[in-house]
Amino acid sequence: MPAPLKVALAGLGNVGAGVVKLIDANADLIARRAGRPIEIVAVAARDKSRDRGFDASRFQWADATTLADISGVDVVAELIGGSEGTALDLARATISAGKAFVTANKAMIAHHGLALAEEAEKAGVAFKYEAAVAGGIPVIKGLREGAAANEITQVYGILNGTCNYILTTMEAEGRDFGAVLADAQALGYAEADPAFDVDGIDAAHKLSILASLSFGTRIDFAHVKTSGIRQVLAGDIAQAKALGYRVRLVGRAEAASDGLLQSVQPCLVPVSHPLAHVAGAMNAVVAHGNFVGRLFFEGRGAGEGPTASAVVADLIDIARGEVGPAFAMPVASLADPGQANGGARQGRFYLRFTVADRPGVLAEITAAMRDAGVSIESLIQRGEAPDGGVLLVLTTHACAEANVSGALAQLGGSASLVGAPMLMPILDV
C-alpha cells in the first residue's frame, strides 16, 4: 500500500468533526477506493477540550494558519468558513506552500475562488470544493466532469436547505413565514441571524459557482439578482398550489444570447417538475445540456455527514492523484460572462397584490397590465391578507419581464394597493 495521504483539518465544528468521524468509520473502504489510506495528522480549532465524540488529542494541534507548514502534511482542509480572515489566509498559505487545498467555503469561493484557483494552477496543486455547493450531492463533479461534453444552456436548483425547509413547512402547515422561521430557529434548522439564508445570499454564492462551472465563465457573484423568501405568504403557496405549482427558492443561471442571467428568487415550480418534489432541507440541482438533456441531482445539502462526505470525496480524488483545474478549465480560459438584459427575458409570471376591498381595483390592475402589454392567463381574487386587504393573484402569459415590471411601476403609487406586490417567475422548463 502506498504512503497515506496526510491531512490537516482547520475547524472542528460540525463539519470538521464529521470528517474525523467519517474517516474513522470508513477508513478501510476509503483506503481501498483511494488506493492509499487517508490520515488526519493535524487539526486547528478553538477548543481542544470540547467533547466531540472522538479523541481529538491524538492529532497534532496547531494554529490554523500554520497547518500548511507542518512537515508531512499533503492537504489542508478548511472548514472554518467566512469569505475573508483566517480561511482566506490559510488558503493562500497552503497553496503557496505547494500543498493541496480543500474547502467547504462557498462564500470564500464566490469572492476569491478565481484568484485562489490561479494560484493553485501556478503551484500545480489541487484546489477542490465539492462540499461548497449542495452539500453531499456530487454536483461540482457532475458538472465539471459528468456533463463536461455538453454545452450547458441553463443550470438551476434548490441551493439552500433552510429556505426549502421553511417553504415546504409553510406549504404543509399553511402557516406564514415568521412563525415557521421562529420554529426553525428553535429547532436549530435556522440561524439566530437568518439573513444569510432567507435573503438568498448563501444560495447566490452557490449559484455563482455553478454558473462558472456550467458556462466556462468567470465567477460573477456581484451580478446575481437576489431576493429571498421573507415576502412569501402562506396565501401565495396556497394559490400556487391551486394553480398546479409549488413555491421554491430557485437559484438559476442561463446563457442568453447577450450574456448570462443569474438570479436567486422564489419561483413557481410545476408539480410535474422534479424540483416540486424536493422537500424539507434537501437540495437539488438541474442542468440542461445540449446533448444529455436534463440532468437532475438531489440529496442533503448540509449537515455533518453529507458535508463530510463531499470533503472526503475531494480528499480521495487528491489521493488518487487528480490535479485538474478547479473550474474545469484554466482560469485564463474562463470567459467574461457579460450581463444579459434580464428584462428582455420571456417567461410567465405570478403576481400577487394585496388590494383594498373597494370598487375599481380590478379595473385599475388589469388596465395597467394591458397598457404594459402583459396578457393575463388566470386571475383569482380571494381571502383576507394578513394586513386586512384582499389577495389578488394573477398569472400572465409569456411576456418579457420588463413588461411586467412596467405594469408594476405604473401601479406604484396606487392607493388601491396595500403593501408591495409580489412577483414570482413561473419555471417553464
Added chain:
Amino acid sequence: MPAPLKVALAGLGNVGAGVVKLIDANADLIARRAGRPIEIVAVAARDKSRDRGFDASRFQWADATTLADISGVDVVAELIGGSEGTALDLARATISAGKAFVTANKAMIAHHGLALAEEAEKAGVAFKYEAAVAGGIPVIKGLREGAAANEITQVYGILNGTCNYILTTMEAEGRDFGAVLADAQALGYAEADPAFDVDGIDAAHKLSILASLSFGTRIDFAHVKTSGIRQVLAGDIAQAKALGYRVRLVGRAEAASDGLLQSVQPCLVPVSHPLAHVAGAMNAVVAHGNFVGRLFFEGRGAGEGPTASAVVADLIDIARGEVGPAFAMPVASLADPGQANGGARQGRFYLRFTVADRPGVLAEITAAMRDAGVSIESLIQRGEAPDGGVLLVLTTHACAEANVSGALAQLGGSASLVGAPMLMPILDV
C-alpha cells in the same frame, strides 16, 4: 495546446453517430474542458455510404478489430454492442495494444468487465463505461468518485427506459401491457424482440455493475433475481395508485449481513419517493451512503444524445489523464459478494390474485396468509380481471419474503385461483 486525443470509433449506429455529432458541435468547449482537442480519426461500421447527417468519409475506415492497431490512435470507443464477438475481441485487442478503451456495452461489462478491467490494470490503460448504465446520467462517476467516502448500504433505480415508458404509459392511459408494448414498438421505443428490455435482463446487467461499484464486490450478474413487467396489469397499477403507490421496474442491490441481495422486479413505490416521479423513458438511480444519506440522480437513460454525452465524458477524463481502476479499486481488491438469503429479507408486499367469483375464496386466501404468518394490512376485492375472474389485491405488514412465498406455495394448486398470483415488494426507504 497539447496534442489532441485521437479516437477510433467502432460502430456508427445511433450512439456512434451521436458521438461524432457531439464532438463536431462542441469541439471548442471540449478542448477547453479537456485541456486538449478530442479528435475522431478512424471509424468502423458496416455501411460506409449510409447518410448519417455528417461527412463520414473524412475518417479513416477500418475493420473494427484493427482499430487499435492504427498508428496514432489513443483510445478506442466501442459502440457496437453484444456481450461477445467483435465487441469483446476489440476490447481485448485495444487493451493489449496498450490503448485506452471506452464502451457503452453493459452486457459485455456484466459478463467480462472484471477480466477486461484486470487486463487494463496490467496494461496501465483506462477502461471506462459511463454510458453503460443509465445513459447520460453520470452515475458511474457519481458512485465511483462522488460517493466514494461512503459505505453504500443500498443502490437501486429505474434502469430501463423502455419498461418505464411502458409502465408510465399504462398508468396514464389505463391500458394493459400488450397494447402499450405494441404502440411502443410502432413508435420505435421498444425493439421488435422486446425480451431483453421487458424481461428485465438489460436492467439486471446494469444493476450488477452498480452493485460492484457500490459495495466493492465482484460483478455477479448470474445472481440477480430477475423478473420483468409482462405480468403487470393495468389493474395492478390502478390498485397501487389507490393505495398511494406507483408501479416501477426497480433494480435493487443491498448489503445484508450474510451477503448481497440483487433483484430486478416490478415494485410499488410510494408517491412520496422520488422514483415515483420518474416518467417516460427517463432513468434514475438512488444510493444510500452511511454519511451522505440518500443521493438521487435522474436523466435520460438512452438515446443518441445522452449516450454520446456519457461516452465523451469518458474521453474527456482520458484526455485529462485519468487512469483510475474501472471498478473504483483494483479487481484483486473486490470482495466476493456472497449470496444473502433473500427469503429472510423483511419487507411489505403487494399481492394480486385473480380469483374465481365464488364463496370461500377470500377465506382460503386469508387462511393461507395466516398459516404462513403473514399479517394483512389492506385488502381490496374489485373489478373484472382480463380473464373473467375477479381481482383480489392485498398488502401485507412487514414480514419475511419467505413467509409470503410460503403462503403462495400453499395456494399453489387451489382451484379458486385463475392464473398465477402477482407478488411485488413495496419500496420502504
